[in-house]
Every structure is written in C-alpha cells, then in structure tokens.
Amino acid sequence: MEFENKTEITEFFLRGFPSLLELQIILFIFFLLIYVLTISENIIIITTIQLHPKLQKPMYFFLSNLAILEICYVSVTVPNLLVNVLTERKTITFSGCMTQLFFFISLMCTECVLLAVMAFDRYVAVCHPLQYVRIMSYEFCVQLTLSSWLSGFTVTIIKIYFISKLSFCGPNIINHFFCDISPVLNLACIDMSLAELVDFILALVILLIPLLVTAISYVCIIYTILKISSTDGRQKAFSTCASHLTVVTIFFSTTLFIYARPKKAKSVDANKLISLLYAVFTPLINPFIYCLRNKEIWDTLTKYLCRKKHFPDLCI
Structure with a gap:
C-alpha cells in the first residue's frame, strides 16, 4: 500500500517507555513473554477448534476468527x-x-464488528434456539465474518488516506510506543480539522453501531433469560454469553475512551497505559476468558492433554 508523503519529515521518533538500561531489559523480557504467550494461546484455541468435530459450531467459528485477529x-x-x-x-x-x-x-475496527457478530450469534442461540441451525448456517457465518474484515479495512483506508495527506514538518517525536491516530495527528503542522473530523465520524460509526448491536442483543438475551423458570436453566443460558460479555466490556470501554473523542488527545502516559491494555494485554487475557469460562473448549483441551499425557494432573 503506497502513501503519498508531501512532508519534509521522513521518519518519526517513538518515545515508548523511557527508562534505565536495566529496566529496559526487564521490559523487553516482559513484553517478549506476553507476545509468546499470546501467540501460543491463540494458536492452541484455533488448533483445538479445528481438530475436534464437536466444536464445529458457529460460536467457535467466530472464536477462531477472533483468535486469528488477536x-x-x-x-x-x-x-x-x-x-x-x-x-x-x-x-x-x-x-x-x-x-x-x-x-x-483495521484490525481493531474488524474486532469491533466481529464482537457484534458474536453477540448476534448468542442472541439467536438464546432467544431463537429452535431456529439457530437454520439461521446461523455455515454460509451465513462466513458472510458475517468476511463483512467484519471488509468493513474494518474499508473504514481504515479512508482514515489513513486523509491522515497521510497531512504535512509533518517537525517536531517528529511521537509520545507513544506505536503509531496511533492521536499521537500522529498531534504532529501535523497544517490544518488537520478535516482529517480529524473524518477520523472522529468514522470512529463513531465503527464503534457505536457494533456497540448498539451488541447492547440490543444482550437486552433481548437478558429478557429471555429472566423468563426462564428454573435457576439451572438461567445459569446455563447466561454461561454461554458470560465470556463474550466480559471481552466486550473490556474492549469497548478502552477503545471508546481513546478513539471516540471529538478532539485530538495529547498522548500522555495515562493514554499509553490504556493503549497497553487493549493493544497488548487484552489479546493475552481473551483466550483465558474464553477457555476458563467455556466448558466445551476446556473439556476438549484437557482430554487431549490427558490422552497425550502432557499434563496428567488435569485428568484427576
């Protein structure tokens, strides 16, 4: 992908996390462990779902795509x-x-839409269980997933087009650990109100519409669950949504704070810490949330580990 650069600046300096050399080594080991764990966890989820026929369901199809995205x-x-x-x-x-x-x-916007798709899947499963197989067909699931990726990348192409047209003539120091929208916009030396407005409007569209779909889905889900007479039935119905609801809460609370603001935000240390949460730590904890609260995945994984005798204590 080519970007037209009308600027005198050819590179940016990322401040990241300034520290002493000893602390930098600790940070390197820390982030390396997080990266390895995140990749490993999500690969395990993808492999577990793909290799076991009992997990060939729409919910796990979407979960596989979420793992790939992470x-x-x-x-x-x-x-x-x-x-x-x-x-x-x-x-x-x-x-x-x-x-x-x-x-x-692009990936963040895709995740917004994909989480909304997963909320719709849970809505159909809880509110229309007899029609679930017919509605959530494999072809429809593929269409929903492709739409998530396509919408995320399309919105971002428009955003980046306007940002890349700005002039950056100094300073070239980005007070962040990666190139994010607000820190980059803060360095523009010409009027960037149009790029800022386009970014804000598209951020609202790609964040609030999926959030609205998710909220409506869960209002219907909760209403349906409350009508179930038995306590066990209510707990079983809610357990199918608890993991997704937890992930949605963490993801949207942080991304709305950072991206759904009408004015450019100064990239202060507080914003960097919040960015760490959704950009680094959320992909790490999501597999734990889904596996620990999902009995089917956990049972399948433990049975596999027991059969291979990797972790015999899990078989007790």
Missing part, C-alpha cells in the same frame, strides 16, 4: 516495541508509521 493484532505493535525497547534510536519511517497505523486500526 495474533495479527499483537504482531503489528509488539515486535516493533521489542526492538525499540533495546535500541537507543527508536525510529520508524513515515511509510512504516502509516502502514503500522493502517493495519492496527
């Missing part, structure tokens, strides 16, 4: 973060910055 998500930012932690000159080229920004925002 792998791509952390791979856009963390490897570059690892390099910058140990190097004195933490630079990134203009085209590299725009490329990183494009893929990061």
Whole structure:
C-alpha cells in the first residue's frame, strides 16, 4: 500500500517507555513473554477448534476468527516495541508509521464488528434456539465474518488516506510506543480539522453501531433469560454469553475512551497505559476468558492433554 508523503519529515521518533538500561531489559523480557504467550494461546484455541468435530459450531467459528485477529493484532505493535525497547534510536519511517497505523486500526475496527457478530450469534442461540441451525448456517457465518474484515479495512483506508495527506514538518517525536491516530495527528503542522473530523465520524460509526448491536442483543438475551423458570436453566443460558460479555466490556470501554473523542488527545502516559491494555494485554487475557469460562473448549483441551499425557494432573 503506497502513501503519498508531501512532508519534509521522513521518519518519526517513538518515545515508548523511557527508562534505565536495566529496566529496559526487564521490559523487553516482559513484553517478549506476553507476545509468546499470546501467540501460543491463540494458536492452541484455533488448533483445538479445528481438530475436534464437536466444536464445529458457529460460536467457535467466530472464536477462531477472533483468535486469528488477536495474533495479527499483537504482531503489528509488539515486535516493533521489542526492538525499540533495546535500541537507543527508536525510529520508524513515515511509510512504516502509516502502514503500522493502517493495519492496527483495521484490525481493531474488524474486532469491533466481529464482537457484534458474536453477540448476534448468542442472541439467536438464546432467544431463537429452535431456529439457530437454520439461521446461523455455515454460509451465513462466513458472510458475517468476511463483512467484519471488509468493513474494518474499508473504514481504515479512508482514515489513513486523509491522515497521510497531512504535512509533518517537525517536531517528529511521537509520545507513544506505536503509531496511533492521536499521537500522529498531534504532529501535523497544517490544518488537520478535516482529517480529524473524518477520523472522529468514522470512529463513531465503527464503534457505536457494533456497540448498539451488541447492547440490543444482550437486552433481548437478558429478557429471555429472566423468563426462564428454573435457576439451572438461567445459569446455563447466561454461561454461554458470560465470556463474550466480559471481552466486550473490556474492549469497548478502552477503545471508546481513546478513539471516540471529538478532539485530538495529547498522548500522555495515562493514554499509553490504556493503549497497553487493549493493544497488548487484552489479546493475552481473551483466550483465558474464553477457555476458563467455556466448558466445551476446556473439556476438549484437557482430554487431549490427558490422552497425550502432557499434563496428567488435569485428568484427576
């Protein structure tokens, strides 16, 4: 993907997390462990779902796509973060910055829509269980998934087009650990009100519409669950949604705070910590949330580990 650069600046300096050399080594080990764990966890989820026929259901099809998305998500930012932690000159080229920004925002927007799709899946499963197989056919699931990826990347292409047309003539220091929208906009030396307005409107569209779909789905789900007479029935119905609801709450609360604001935000340390939450830690904890609260995945995984005798204590 090519970006037209009308600027004198050819590279940016990422401040990241300034610290002493000893602390930088600790940070490198810390982020490396997080990256390896995140990739490993999501690969395990994908493999477990793909290799076991009992998990060939729409909910797990979407979960596989979410795991793929999480792998791509952390791979856009963390490897570059690892390099910058140990190097004195933490630079990134203009085209590299725009490329990183494009893929990061595209994947984030895709996750917004995919989480809404998963909420709709839970709505059909709880509110229309007898029609679930007919409605959530494999073809329809593929269409929903492709729509999630397509909408995420289409919205971001428009965003990046306007941002890449701005002029950046100094300073070139990005107070962040990766190229994000607000830190980059803060460096523009010409009127960037149009790019800022386009970014804000598209952020509202790609965040609020999926959030609205998710909210409506869960209002219907809760209403249906409350009508179930037995306590066990209510608990069983809610347990199918608890993991997804937890992930949705964490993801949307952080992304709305960062991206759904009408004015450019100064990239202060607080914003960097929040960015760490949704860009690095959320992909790490999501597999734990889904596996620990999902009996089918957990049972399938433990049976496999027992059969291979990797962790015999799990078989007790």
